[in-house]
Amino acid sequence: MTFLLHNTASGGKEEFEPLEPGHVRLYTCGPTVWNFAHIGNFRTFLFYDLLRRHLRFSGYRLTHVVNITDIEDRIISHATERGVSIREYAGPYEEAFLEDLATIRFQGVEVMPRATEHVPEMVAMVEKLLAKGNAYQADADVYYRVSSFPRYGELAHLDRAGLKAGARVAADDYDKEDVVDFALWKGEQPGEAAVGAVWEAPFGRGRPGWHIECSAMSLKYLGPTFDIHAGGIDLLFPHHQNEVAQSEAANEAPLARVWLHSEHLADATGAKMSKRLGNVATLRDLLDAGHDPVAIRFFLLASAHYRQKLRLDETGIRAAAEQVRRLRDFAARVDRSQPAPADDPFLVQELEDARHHYRAALDDDLNLPQAVGYLFDAVREANAGLDQGRAGPAALAAMRVLLDDADQHLDVLKEEDRSLEAEVERLIAEREAARAARDFARADAIREELKARGISLEDTKEGVRWRPA
RNA sequence: GGCGACGUAGCCAAGUGGCAAGGCAGAGGUCUGCAAAACCUCCACCGGCGGUUCGAUUCCGCCCGUCGCCUCCA
Numbered sequence: 001m002t003f004l005l006h007n008t009a010s011g012g013k014e015e016f017e018p019l020e021p022g023h024v025r026l027y028t029c030g031p032t033v034w035n036f037a038h039i040g041n042f043r044t045f046l047f048y049d050l051l052r053r054h055l056r057f058s059g060y061r062l063t064h065v066v067n068i069t070d071i072e073d074r075i076i077s078h079a080t081e082r083g084v085s086i087r088e089y090a091g092p093y094e095e096a097f098l099e100d101l102a103t104i105r106f107q108g109v110e111v112m113p114r115a116t117e118h119v120p121e122m123v124a125m126v127e128k129l130l131a132k133g134n135a136y137q138a139d140a141d142v143y144y145r146v147s148s149f150p151r152y153g154e155l156a157h158l159d160r161a162g163l164k165a166g167a168r169v170a171a172d173d174y175d176k177e178d179v180v181d182f183a184l185w186k187g188e189q190p191g192e193a194a195v196g197a198v199w200e201a202p203f204g205r206g207r208p209g210w211h212i213e214c215s216a217m218s219l220k221y222l223g224p225t226f227d228i229h230a231g232g233i234d235l236l237f238p239h240h241q242n243e244v245a246q247s248e249a250a251n252e253a254p255l256a257r258v259w260l261h262s263e264h265l266a267d268a269t270g271a272k273m274s275k276r277l278g279n280v281a282t283l284r285d286l287l288d289a290g291h292d293p294v295a296i297r298f299f300l301l302a303s304a305h306y307r308q309k310l311r312l313d314e315t316g317i318r319a320a321a322e323q324v325r326r327l328r329d330f331a332a333r334v335d336r337s338q339p340a341p342a343d344d345p346f347l348v349q350e351l352e353d354a355r356h357h358y359r360a361a362l363d364d365d366l367n368l369p370q371a372v373g374y375l376f377d378a379v380r381e382a383n384a385g386l387d388q389g390r391a392g393p394a395a396l397a398a399m400r401v402l403l404d405d406a407d408q409h410l411d412v413l414k415e416e417d418r419s420l421e422a423e424v425e426r427l428i429a430e431r432e433a434a435r436a437a438r439d440f441a442r443a444d445a446i447r448e449e450l451k452a453r454g455i456s457l458e459d460t461k462e463g464v465r466w467r468p469a
Numbered sequence: 470g471g472c473g474a475c476g477u478a479g480c481c482a483a484g485u486g487g488c489a490a491g492g493c494a495g496a497g498g499u500c501u502g503c504a505a506a507a508c509c510u511c512c513a514c515c516g517g518c519g520g521u522u523c524g525a526u527u528c529c530g531c532c533c534g535u536c537g538c539c540u541c542c543a
Contacts, residue, residue: 029543037543044543073541158472158539182540210541232543233474239541263474264543270535274542303481303492309474309536316481319493326492329506361483370483373491380491383507387500440502447504458505465506 003058003363005228006307008236008259009155013365016258018227023061025226026052027218027256029235030066030112033093034074038280039300039312040265040273042104044232046297047262047306049106051230053409054362064109065221067214068094071115071207076197085196087116100283104297105411113217115208116196121216122208123201125250126184130203134249138175140187140204146180149245155259156237182242183209211242218243219251229256236261262306270311281312289314294412295321302372302410307365323376324412327403328467330379331413333386334399336462343392347385351398354378355405368409375406415468424455428464431457 004013018024028048031037052064070090079089094114115122126142129135134148146152153159187206188198197207218226224247231240240259247255264272267279274280286296291314299320304310354374361371382399385391391399407413427446434442447457450466458465 031543041543047543156472156538180540233537234542237538237540242540262543264537266536272537272542276542299481305483307474308482311481313481315493319481322494323492326506333507367483369481369492370490373483376491380508384509387508435502438502444503456505459501459503460506 003054004365005258005260006365008261011157014258016227018060019225019257022059023063024055024228025222026055026062026064026228026230027214027222027226028064028066028229029214029231029239030068031094031097032069032072032075033090033097034072034078035093035275036282036284037097037100038273038275038282039286039296040280041232042100042283043265043300043310044262045101045106046104046301048230050301050306050366050368050409051228051260052107052109053411054366057362057405057408062110063222065111065113065218066109067217068112068114069210069213070094071119071197071213072210076192076195076207079195079197080191083194087196089195103283103287103293104300105294107411111221113221115213115217118213118217118220119199119208121220122212123185123199125212125216125219125246126208127202128250129184129246132249134245135184136177137203138177140206141175141183142185142203143176143181144184144242144245146178146182146245149249151248152180152245153241155244156241158237158241182211182238184212184246185209211239212246214239215243215246215250215255218255219247224251224253224255226256228258228260230260230262233261233263263309265300266309266311268311268313270309273312286317291317292321292324294324298324298410298412302368305365305367305369323372326376326379327406327410328413328415330383331403332465332467333383334396334403337386337391337396339393339396340389340391343394344385344390347381347390348392348394348398350381351378351395351402354381355398355402358402358405362409371406371409375402378402424450424466428457428466432464 003016005016006012007014028051031041048064048066052062055062070086075086075090079086082089126135129144130137130142133145135142135144137143185201185203185206185208187204192198192207198205199207218229229240229243236259244255267273267281269279271277271279283293283296287293295317299317300310302323303316303320354377357374358371358378361367361374364370378399382391382395385395403413427450431443431446434440434446450457454468455466456468458467
């Protein structure tokens with residue numbers, strides 16, 4: 001079974017094969033913890049989540065690195081305002097970020113290094129680049145000499161002539177040789193020592209530029225060449241392009257073999273979501289608005305392919321919630337179903353086909369929306385089979401396997417614990433007594449009351465079932 | 470100005486050179502004390518104009534529209 005991934009570097013889908021058989025080395029750009037992450041950030045993280053889950057699903061062992069950027073202009077400036085160190089300032093946002101990830105069931109990664117804890121590695125790389133002539137000092141700063149790296153622009157499919165003609169070539173107040181050169185090291189500025197943002201280096205006291213951290217940390221944890229590097233599309237240029245320039249010049253080896261970039265989550269009007277435009281929503285905002293974290297997960301993960309723009313849309317989240325509900329209902333039904341005496345071979349075949357199609361869709365550049373289409377097809381057929389007593393032992397087993405496969409990516413079936421169980425059961429019993437007495441007014445009143453408390457009831461031949469509405 | 474993406478039913482969305490998945494919403498049924506759930510049925514000719522082709526939503530060109538990137542934003 002071949003696994004195809006769309007490689008930004010080549011612009012097409014390629015068969016994936018890790019350097020080391022059975023083991024995938026993966027680097028995905030992490031958050032700058034200067035504030036609460038917005039929901040668009042989490043779309044990207046759920047893309048990482050899908051990628052790593054499918055790699056594991058495919059049997060690979062993973063070493064997945066996600067960096068925490070805790071040295072950065074905005075962090076320094078806010079920390080200065082508050083009179084705290086950058087670690088003290090960033091710590092709570094880092095914690096909030098990890099909490100939010102857990103809320104949307106992001107699977108934990110193997111390594112989460114902080115920039116502040118890897119400055120010596122960055123210094124070493126800058127020294128190497130200086131020694132090789134790929135970098136130069138200009139006063140207290142060190143810049144990368146883009147002209148020393150002929151392949152600059154290849155990854156992002158930009159040529160240097162185009163860059164120079166770019167509309168955003170800002171007036172530059174640094175002593176750079178070339179406007180496209182970027183900072184590897186920024187000399188100490190007044191006030192930076194007070195917030196713990198200054199480090200010693202042979203080329204002068206200061207702090208690392210942004211791009212160098214990823215180059216240094218990926219080298220440390222994954223080696224000079226690793227399998228997959230991923231990030232949001234906005235990181236393609238200049239961030240990833242600069243990483244390539246730094247790492248490949250320093251290590252004299254290709255950085256990543258496959259580059260993956262996910263599209264943005266747009267706001268409701270279709271515009272890019274960014275703090276600067278003020279059109280952001282955080283996960284916490286959506287939760288406060290009453291959305292279920294699992295519905296948010298499903299919405300971000302499964303409603304559009306990762307390379308497709310997606311709009312944040314409340315109707316869409318509600319639709320996702322309904323889909324999750326349908327899957328959970330079906331899973332619960334499969335769990336409690338007794339096998340019919342005989343299997344309908346057509347049903348069994350359909351379920352097995354669905355499982356193969358599901359996997360094939362994911363193997364085709366992580367096409368989860370398509371995979372989910374097959375899944376719901378199968379759910380409908382399976383429900384019909386259960387309705388009609390055509391689901392024997394083989395069909396039930398096939399249903400369980402399909403759900404298990406799907407939930408390895410979706411991770412929406414498991415519900416949070418139900419502490420109110422006893423109370424609900426008591427009210428259900430009371431309502432059953434009322435129904436037996438044909439006191440339907442009372443029975444409906446209880447049902448309404450539970451509904452108001454977020455519990456919905458279903459009367460079935462096998463008895464009453466309830467679930468969170 | 471340069472590079473690129475997208476435009477499929479009320480909404481979201483997958484997809485293919487040969488009669489367009491799936492979900493949500495909606496309508497009508499079966500079942501039910503009534504509901505709910507489930508199932509059944511119904512609901513698109515794929516932005517516009519040309520071209521290539523036996524045949525295009527799918528390939529090419531142009532146009533219209535939306536969006537992104539072009540130095541630190543997931």
